[in-house]
Amino acid sequence: MTVLVYLDHEGGVIRQASRSAITAATKLGDVDVLVTGPDAAAAAKSAAAIPGVKKVFAVTDTTGNSELAEPVAALLAQLAGGYTHILAASSATAKNVLPRAAALLDVQPIPDIVAINDAETFVRPIYAGSALATVKSADAKKVITVRASAFDPAPAEGGSATIEEIALPAGPGGSTFVATELSKSERPELESARVVVSGGNGMLNEENFKLLEPLADRLGAAIGASRAAVDKGFVSNEYQVGQTGKIVAPELYIAMGISGQIQHLAGMKDSKVIVAINKDPEAPIFQVADYGIVGDLFTILPQLEAELDKAG
């Protein structure tokens, strides 16, 4: 079996999530990869260095067309002939392109897999992670996106794949790339942040809640809040993490003074690593936290910042 993985990169560096997709792909067979974009040459080099990759297809394109789903989906469909599986990390780009490619191949895609049982059978979350479905595909080819947090990333170095430059086919037309604008805000969006620092009732008041900002700055984190903190007016509604607020699944979630009511847990329990700091050793948050500190958060907060500065 051979697998084609469509990789995301940033300025020629392969994203970690895509390296996780490569790990998933190696469980299925030999791995070839595809990179596109203006920096495709650099991206191809870094892709070729990932152990397990046999061959890299590179599409260098400066027209912006590689940003569009239409030609990239057409390219994937064109390349698909030689492969049993087409994979990508679940990202906005992959979700834009892969289902379209699947339609061209008359295949029902399998998004967001978290486990591979065999070449046909995969596990994926449904209902926003409230349930896990094990599904078996009857399609001859599988088009799959991979939940990166479920697979360890492949190492960035150590491999030596061959590189082949190919051209982007003409898409159906009608679609023109205008511009990309990366958000300038210092603080990432709550729902897509890699790190989230959240405060709860234990922050006591609006002024104290602001004490989370320096910590969030150091970690490049978004700031969230429990419903208790929102109800008491420490922060506005849009910060609320939980069943009735935003559902987040960052790599690191730090809960400061949050007791961990089930409504809150429903909004963050899929985070990769959970840290809880709370003065109540019985707080339910500790039942889901990977690391916990029992203590006064106003004492621990400055210590945490100092430690991050020290080693960072």
Next chain:
Amino acid sequence: MSETPRETMEFDVVIVGGGPSGLAAAIRLRQIAPDATVCLIEKGSEIGAHILSGAVIEPRALAELLPHWHEEGAPLNTPVTEEQMLYLTENGGIEIPLLDRVMPHMRNHGNYIVSLGDLCRWLAGRAEELGVEIYPGFAGAEVLVDDSGRVAGVATGDMGVGRDGEPTGNYAPGMELRAKYTLFAEGCRGSLTKQVMAMYNLRQGVDPQTYGLGIKELWEIPKEMHRPGLIQHSFGWPLDDRTYGGAWMYHFGDNLVSYGFVVGLDYPNTWLSPFDEMQRVKLHPSFRPYFEGARRIAYGARALSEGGIQSIPRLTFPGGALIGDTAGFLNVPKIKGTHTAMKSGMLAAEAVGEALATSRVEPGSYTRRIKDSWLWDELRTVRNIRPAFAKFGMKGGALYAGIDAMLLRGRAPWTLHTRHADNEVLEPASVSPKIDYPKPDGKITFDRLSSVFLSATNHEEDQPVHLKVRNMSLWKTVNWDVFRAPESRYCPAGVYEVADEATDPHLQINAQNCVHCKTCDIKDPAQNIDWATPEGAGGPNYPGGM
């Protein structure tokens, strides 16, 4: 806001509330007056979303309304096959022998264990087939009265009003549903009913209504422990002799168990927490084995009327009538109100049908029809039992109930009365014994918030608080200083919390947790809390089986 003109629609009859009484009335109306236009509104997001009951039901009224209910697939699937009444002590208990003689009203032969929500969903389907227009997700927020003083319908609440009372970008004004006759079927302690009672002085000359709070959980239990058709009731532990109440457990459906606890809201001890009583009874050896390895599916709570016929208000007024438990037709010793609610709805529909034909202002024949029916006989027979518990305590009350049933057969020449409303009998914190409740174990017993989570309660967050405290300083001097915030204990949904207890105690209201049980409106000692309808579709979303 009120400047925005509201749209108006005219109907012959508008029914407020999609429970058993409202739906039965709607169905009966279209049966007897097929040309009458009937509109039913329901504040829940769908029919059944706010319905909470045990429930063991007597199919008598259903059979009168829809004789072919069985063939038509009404969800009455588990007949009662076995029943037990348990008197509990802390670690043990005895089963009351000869139950059908001592407590004949508990005889459940021919009755069914049902999900009342599912039954209402089914009734709504029948009503729609008959041409009733049903609109869930819209709360009756205002009673419309015409110049002659006749109730002329209701208006639904405005949608999209912000927490500050100002319209948001999504503002949609309420709608006037004008009707020749309006039936209030809001269930126990209806908020519009309360206004109508005041407007027309409907409670004059009757006993104060007295209430209970029922808190329920739905469980899925291991197959080997499931005994479909078994119903159990308990009294005694953990309540003291001055507090009316007990647990129920019904096995039905697909490995489902309905478990719940009712506490009479005339309880005196301000430290009592109905929620925690309900939780700890699950740990009693009579019940615990059923919960081992089981899964809790849903949670909810609702007040019920316990006053009986002594507390039933005047039932009609110009332009309408009260039906179901908002009028107080529950049969307390039987612990059943569905058949009486449905019957009252059907009789009101018949009276309205007659009034429509004769253009009478008040559907006055409803009261006579009630008094001529089996419903009245039934409630009259049991009228002294619940008041006896209030008067003589739990043990004395049980003794009286036995005597009433076996010797007097309900025909006592006297009638016992309720003298005080439930809010008047609470005793100060200083003289009430504190109660030490066990901490939740997270497997069989739980805290309030994880419970509310299982009621799927949701309210649009940006809206005015629908629990209106009339005078906040009264909260401090009465609720806090004297009773130590009983609302933080009787509310089964954690709506009321005392903040800054040590320094500057004040009341925090988490209105979006509210499961619409109405207990605060009933039990607040100073009657200082008004339960108003929140934005339509808010509140619990009880699932099928509940």
Next chain:
Amino acid sequence: MKVLVPVKRVIDYNIKPRVKADGTGVETAGVKMSMNPFDEIAVEEAVRLKEKGVVSEIIAVSIGEAKAQDTLRTAMAMGADRSILVETDVVTEPLAVAKVLKALVEKEKPELIILGKQAIDDDMNATGQMLAGLLDCPQATFASKVEVADGAVTVTREIDGGSQTVKLALPAIITADLRLNEPRYASLPNIMKARKKPMEKITPADLGVDMTPRLSVISVSEPPERKAGVKLDSAAELVSRLRNEAKVI
């Protein structure tokens, strides 16, 4: 200009789905169902385009069991002019749904098809893209802003870390993301009026589409519960563990 808006009936977003004890799926009996929230946003966008005078007719379509007509009534109460119910009891997969929609697009000839970016039940996030692929027409997924002018539509799309703008020739496919708009309430007067709007009922077979799913569900289970980790004594130890053990900072 005509707009087609497909809408799906799903378990209401406020309800926590419960996995059936036998592991065959998620309990839907007696569970509150509503329009998929992203589809509400799609309907709202179509209605706003109509209010701006850009759009002349909005057709809502739903593919699913008979009760999906409730969802179509809601769409019409929000402002859709008419609706089509494609009735089937089969599990609806994006590929099959896209084929049904393709057939309807060929029949109705809308210039714009606005879909929700994903259904909150199966979380597939695929139907819009697949429909675009089958129709060989341009697509703009995860839209946060839509402007129609001079026979083209300019769409701002949400991408990881920012936004992207694309311009599409018509006919085109757009999928709606959360921030595109805040959908209006279906008001009671409009719900009453929607009862009188036309609803056409057909089946996939009428359109020549085979709905047989390609994915078979082997089992559905609850996600594993998180376990309590370790309690640490100091901020120093926490930072060290996060850096060296969990490798998240």
